[in-house]
Amino acid sequence: MPATTTSPLLQLEQLTSVRPGPQNRPLTVLSAVSCSFRQGELTALIGPSGSGKSSLIRLINRLDDPLQGQILLEGQDIRELAPPLLRQRIGMMLQKAHLFEGTVLDNLQQPFRYRKKPLPGPDDPHITRCLTLARLTPDFLERDARTLSGGEQQRVSLARTLISQPQALLLDEPTSALDRPTTDSLGQTLQELCRSEQLAIILVTHDLRLAERISDQLLYMEQGRIVEIGRTTELFERPQSEGLRSFLSEPETEKT
């Protein structure tokens, strides 16, 4: 566990979020959620389906906005930043990695196109570095991105997110379509990335084994609220709430 005494990178304060429900009546998705995330710390966000895990991380890079509450990035309200710049600082991998048509290199160049910067070539040190961080080899660069396997596609998506040199990384069930060995290997990559790059990683997952193995902080949600938050090892050993206790004891198959 990294000894982090510095102030958190991200502070979420009293976040409440709604979405239109049946007959246009607002449905509460998140209610008064507060928590914080530090650099070099990997947080696993767990809880039953519909508990608001994805909704929560979508607020952090402003894919959605909360009804109430605020999010501070290094003490600054994220609404003060231009959304494209915010999203470069807080990278996000969606559940389904969408790779653009073309080669892996084309995909890695995409963030440069958005910033209207000159495109780096295959030998560019930054490209090579992001590939290496995502545990891909340079021979991938010329391959057609859409013909890669599921695990490889997730790695390309990871490398592409790293191109912008984000401070935080949000991952929405990146392993849900992967088999056990591929999941474990991607999990290990994330853990190493978190340490070496001092990233704040927030991982939404149904995979309890993965959460236990790689995360430092565990956040358990139920019905739009944080029920428990703490060190992963402690919560797995001594869950305080009835909800988390039964969630952890349910057979693995029901959550994947």
Place this chain on the structure above:
Amino acid sequence: MSDTNSLIHLDLLQLVYAYALILLSVSLARFRQIGQERQMLWASLRMVVQLLAVGYLLQLIFTVRSPLLVILILLTMTGFSLQIVGSRIKQRMPGFYRIMGSSILIGCGGITFYFCLLVVGYTPWHDPRYLIPLAGMIIGNSMNGASLAAERLAAEMRERHDELETALCLGATARQAAEPALRTAYKAALIPTMNTMAATGIVALPGMMTGQILSGTEPMLAVRYQIAIMCAITAAVAITAFLILLQGYRGYFTPADQLRNTP
């Protein structure tokens, strides 16, 4: 413009001869019992009545000397085209009628006046004899492009949902994220017009040109008119579709470059 000596008038008797062709087809259908005779008869009667009505209407309109009234007629035509496009499209983008109305008005209206004032250059500028048919051709042809642009945009924004969010996550602005969808929709809007241009003169002789030739215009002059009107139609389709897409994609995003939840 036209040489009236070579113009052959059709009198009532000649029209009756022409209509006899319908009666021949109907009686053939009846005699051989293959059906459709009632439908043929009904459709042909509708055609005759509608055309006579529009003929009287045009004759009436051509006597109009007031620019205001001509403009009013043009606006009514635009309104009808808007209504037709609206009824044809199931999936409408946010702000559909405002966007479609302003785009057709600016795109088609602008081109029509450019064409009438600069290309044909007749006086007075509001002479309904030129303005109304030319505007009709330009609006009528642009309607297709306009509805294709709107329809394609709505479909692309729905189908590309994941791609759009991925682009936003990578730091794209709403405009940058929508770019591929806009390109596809623009292409779809322009294809029919470009196909028509490519086929003109080889596969089909355009109606306006044929009509002018039949009414005594020199073929080369009719061809020049056809070239000019095709340029105008293409530009009208291009500008109208461009305006629809440029205004239309915005409705799918919030000002903070977020995808809006559209039904």
